[in-house]
Amino acid sequence: MGTQEAASASREEIERLALIRYQLDLALRQAEQAHPRNGFCVLGFQDAVEWFFYLAADHLDVEPKKKDFSGYYKEISANMPDEIPLGYEAALMSLNNARVNLKHYGNLPDQSTIERHRGTVQAFFDEATPRLFDASFASISLVHLMQDEKVNQNLKSAEDAWQTGDARMAMGQLRLGFNHSLDEHLGAC
Numbered sequence: 001m002g003t004q005e006a007a008s009a010s011r012e013e014i015e016r017l018a019l020i021r022y023q024l025d026l027a028l029r030q031a032e033q034a035h036p037r038n039g040f041c042v043l044g045f046q047d048a049v050e051w052f053f054y055l056a057a058d059h060l061d062v063e064p065k066k067k068d069f070s071g072y073y074k075e076i077s078a079n080m081p082d083e084i085p086l087g088y089e090a091a092l093m094s095l096n097n098a099r100v101n102l103k104h105y106g107n108l109p110d111q112s113t114i115e116r117h118r119g120t121v122q123a124f125f126d127e128a129t130p131r132l133f134d135a136s137f138a139s140i141s142l143v144h145l146m147q148d149e150k151v152n153q154n155l156k157s158a159e160d161a162w163q164t165g166d167a168r169m170a171m172g173q174l175r176l177g178f179n180h181s182l183d184e185h186l187g188a189c
Contacts, residue, residue: 006081006082006130006131006132006133006134007059007081007133007134008133008134008135009059009133009134009135013055013058013059013133014133014135014140016051016055017052017055017129017133017135017137017140018140018141018142018143019051019142020048020051020052020055021048021125021137021140021141021142022142023044023047023048023051024044024045024048024121024122024125026044027041027042027043027044027045027047027048027121028041028118028122030044031045031114031118035110035111035114036108038111038114039102039108039109039114040102041114041117041118042095042098042099042102042109042113042114042117043099043102043103045095045099045117045118045121046069046095046096046098046099048121048125049069049092049095049121049124050069050072052125052128052129053069053072053073053076054072056072056076056128056132057072057075057076059132059133060076060079060081060132062075062076062079063075069092069093069096070093070096073086073089073092073093077089080131080132081131081132082131084131086124086128087124087127087128088120088123088124088127091116091117091120091124092120092124094116094117094120095117095120095121098113098117125137126138141159143155143156143159148180148181148184150177150180151177151180151181151184153177154173154174154176154177154180155173155174155177157169157173158170158171158172158173158174158177161173
């Protein structure tokens with residue numbers, strides 16, 4: 001069997017990826033809190049990866065025999081479009097163990113464990129997303145959840161302006177998007 005290309009993500013898949021990225025962003029912000037409060041970020045890291053596994057399994061049309069974190073990892077890895085396993089297996093299983101230890105036994109991870117999992121999860125998403133969905137993980141945002149194309153364009157422009165440090169332009173684009181959305185909503189009443 002020859003090497004296959006990643007299939008482009010559908011709109012629904014991009015929307016799910018946007019929510020996964022949002023979950024990861026929340027966990028990353030939580031990881032920046034003071035220790036020991038930041039220890040709860042491992043729950044968010046693991047949830048984001050697990051949701052990604054569910055989406056990847058749907059995308060690849062595979063169903064693991066064993067429906068746990070490891071089972072999903074193995075099934076997806078064995079069915080990658082480029083025939084190269086996912087990678088990060090040991091590190092992701094360690095993350096899953098950290099989650100189990102926290103959630104079921106109340107064992108908070110130490111700072112070095114948190115940093116290790118943060119790096120693993122970010123690298124995993126950066127590498128796995130384009131291989132499966134032909135999209136950069138960094139390019140996916142909640143903007144993709146907007147159904148109205150004009151509002152979506154305003155939000156994307158705001159996001160781009162914010163990234164370049166142009167807060168004034170970003171806020172202006174957000175205002176235009178909000179106004180358009182409001183006009184559409186009031187016009188529908």
